[in-house]
Amino acid sequence: MAESSSEISQPQPGRPTGRSSMQRFSRWLASDRIFPKIPFLLVESLFIVTILIPFILTIYISVLKWRANRPFETARFSGFENYEAVLTSDQFWLALGRTFYFAGVAVTVELVVGFILAMLVTECTRSKKLYTTILLVPMMIVPIVVGYNFSMIYIDSGPLNQLLAPFLQPYGIDPRIRWLSHPVAAQFAIIIADIWQWTSLTFLIFLSGFSALPRQLINAARVMGATPWQIFWRVQFPLLKPAIMIAIIIRSMEALKLFDPVVLLTFGGPGTSTQTVAYFLWEQVWVFNKFSFGAAASILLLLIFSVLIYFGIYLLIRQSAAARTA
DSSP, X not given: OHHHHHHHHSOOTTOOOHHHHHHHHHHHXXXXXXXXXXXXXXXXXXXXXXXXXXXXXXXXXXXXEOOTTSXXXXXXXXXXXXXXXXXXXXXXXXXXXXXXXHHHXXXXXXXXXXXXXXHHHHHOXXXXXXXXXXXXXXXXXXXHHHHHHHXXXXXXXXXXXXXXXXXXXXXXXXXXXXXXXXXXXXXXXXXXXXXXHHHHHHHHHHHHHHHTSOHHHHHHHHHXXXXXXXXXXXXXXXXXXXXXXXXXXXXXXXXXXXXXXXXXXXXXXXXXXXXXXXXXXXXXXXXXXXXXXXXXXXXXXXXHHHHHHHHHHHHHXXXXXXXXXX
């Protein structure tokens, strides 16, 4: 009986065991033909799941007539009705124009201030690490914390009005500026909050650009008698153009998606004076349940922003090519 049980437990010749199958599978994965393709397959699978499928679903929803408060079975094909509704919507174009206005002002100030700060910190010797750490702190703070802090700063009796009072009262100006309830002041409130948090990013990009400058060229120009202004304008600035273009592209892409300060400070108000295109889409989809309208608007925005990004990358490539040939 023992012999028969031992015979049964022994693997029969010609039948692969589980361990040998795993070994062959491991050798197959480790082969030169398969192993180099594994990272590619993982990346492609992640791309399909996280980007391609949602993108196709967005396009599909954009050609339907459907609201989220109704069953999806009631959706019907509407062709390009949603795209026509978006293109003929005054609110959409006003929100888009307002977004470009916010992004243009904020990014311009961030570029100038970040560039100056990076240039000053580069000249520091002992305190460079300290200043760099301090100037990078705003970028590391969670946006909701930034919004809450600025909402406290902007109240009528808040610290900002208290600081401005000595400068405004001598001219007969009311120092109690209603930062969050006046249409123009609310726009500047959004821009100031964005500048405070994201100047750190442009500073970091420019600091990396200054650190990568070849010291030999700068020292040679100094030995030849060039003034500090000539060294900056003739040597440093041309070599920093790729870094400037990178900062413009990255910050513009982020600023055009401006959403957190609007929600946390004004909720698009007063009226629609601070309503960006991101907030407009959020309101159409999640407040009014117009999913098809929001999907069509998202596709149109993707096309518009893609053209702008392509143009920016084209300029970046040109600047990099010019810097290499200079």
